[in-house]
Amino acid sequence: MDGLLAMIGMEQAGSLHGAMDVAAGAGSAGGIDWQLYATLFLNGLSQASHMFLVAVGLSLIFGVMRVLNLAHGAIHIAGVYVALTVLSWWDNWWVALLVAPLLVAAFGAGMEVALLRPMYGRHPTYVLILTFGVVLILHDLFKIGWGVDYKILPEPPALRGAVELFGIVYPVSYLFSIGAAVALGALLWMLLNHTRPGRIIRACAEDREMAASLGINVPLVYTAVFTLGTFLTAFGGVLMGTLMATSAPEALETMLYAFAVVVIGGLGSLGGAALGALLVGQLNSFGLLAVPEWNMAFMFLAMALVLVLRPRGLLGKGGA
């Protein structure tokens, strides 16, 4: 395990700080304070967009299945690795953006059927430990398949360069990532609240036994939800892997941010994931101004505050 320990210990703080450079660039070019603030705000949004995609899957899977998937971060990074392989088949980023999350989602479906289905009815703590076993397996598979170097996905031509927004020069790829997260969040909201499958998913989350007695195939719903959650986190992975270089150990940091997001927002709530992601993204981004090396501390402070004042999270509905 020493190899893995060393690997995980390495450069833990590397990711999500890529946006710092953008902030510094804007600060020196503009020289006007509000431009710096606006840039930091956009950075916060772009970080929030990745966190949201990871956290919403985590939250959805927990809300419906009562499973905390510790492999969620590793699956996020799997999006980057699989996208690299897909790019080596077809040299088209847009294809990779769609195909890689689909392939990862297929793995998620397999994991649900083979490993989680036998665990229905078992104590949630044991399911959590099982998903940790999957983390170890995935990390070694990444090492075997793609090595331990930092990887970055090549930007497609359409997303290269920067645009000027109200006097702020901002990279297109970051804006695209924000837009994609907002669009996916809206689609998910539509799916859950205004479609028949969404109603079925909510029914299973509300009362599994009642749903089953009404003729709903609950295991099938669980598999679908887990697959959807894996798709979302892998999609977020491809977006993030395009903006900054990542490697497998960073999966943990990504997942920690997602944890903070769902603890703050409330586990099992779509709105909570969005609100939590926005808060953590902005805290992280503006934290750079206050204490550059320790900006992560704000996230932990916010989490501690929520735990003391409102343990179930800002938009959480109580329960476990």
Add this chain to the structure above:
Amino acid sequence: MDRSVVAWLVLLAAAAVLPLGLGEFHVHLLTEILILALFAAAFNLLFGYTGLLSFGQAAYFAVGAYTSALWLKGPWPSLPLALAVGALLAAAVALVVGYLCVRRDEIYFAMVTLAFGQLIFVVIWRWREVTGGSDGIGGIPRPPLHLGLAEVALAPTLHFYYFALAVVAAALYVLWRITRSPLGLTLQAVRDNARRVDYLGVPMGRYRLAAFTVSGLFCGLAGALFAPYQGTITPDLSDWMRSAEAVMMTLLGGPQVFGGPVLGAALMTLLKDFVASETEYWPLLVGTAVVLLVLFLPGGVGGALWAMKKQGTGQETAPARAGAEEAV
């Protein structure tokens, strides 16, 4: 005398005699087993006895290790003092973090302990002036032990082994007594039926916090022993992978038996030593083992032996699985 007491005394005697026939390398390995056994047993006070899965116990192990290392490199290098200071500081940190964490249970508790554990990792990693950052702290001495008239050198591997054996045996004894004390029994009641305990008017949060602090104390003690054992410590000590090691050792040995984590620590360390010399894919094997254990043998090796013993004596023949699920 109780049969389990006899078993422990036999084990202690074996642990005292065993290193005499072994080479230096294996005595070193045995010392590591002792330290990790204490770490896993301290973790299991929370997991097996209180029903709370912490994924952040390595943080307290590391606080103990760093405090002990800094103390030993300070002006009064004394090993007993270093152990005491390390364990107490770890308990103090656990008290603060625990205050926040025991507000939730089950999944949330695991998530929050992991997050705050990782906060401590980040602090150790970035607070370069004190902790040495990613380089860690090296050259940790093992000062001789003053026993009134005599002075015992602890630098030799064998001497340090006996020192660690004495500390770990005493600590395990105290932990064992705690599991049988009113505090320990209340913790098990919290584990088995939190709602009923709450209804009885027992301040459940305070009991959970007590368990978290005591667990942190003993994790810290294990860490404080680890620093002079290893001589060099790095931030990896506080990483979640080390927290997970406690989980895996306990799961392997069996969480519902007091000796389970001790057995698990021994099996895991020996396996690791054996397998890691054969293949570099140790995590892959451990991961597969964890998945298989949870699916097919959640009572661990200790739980399976326990069930076999009960089956042999014609007592209750419930499978190990049922016992383990109740235990958590």
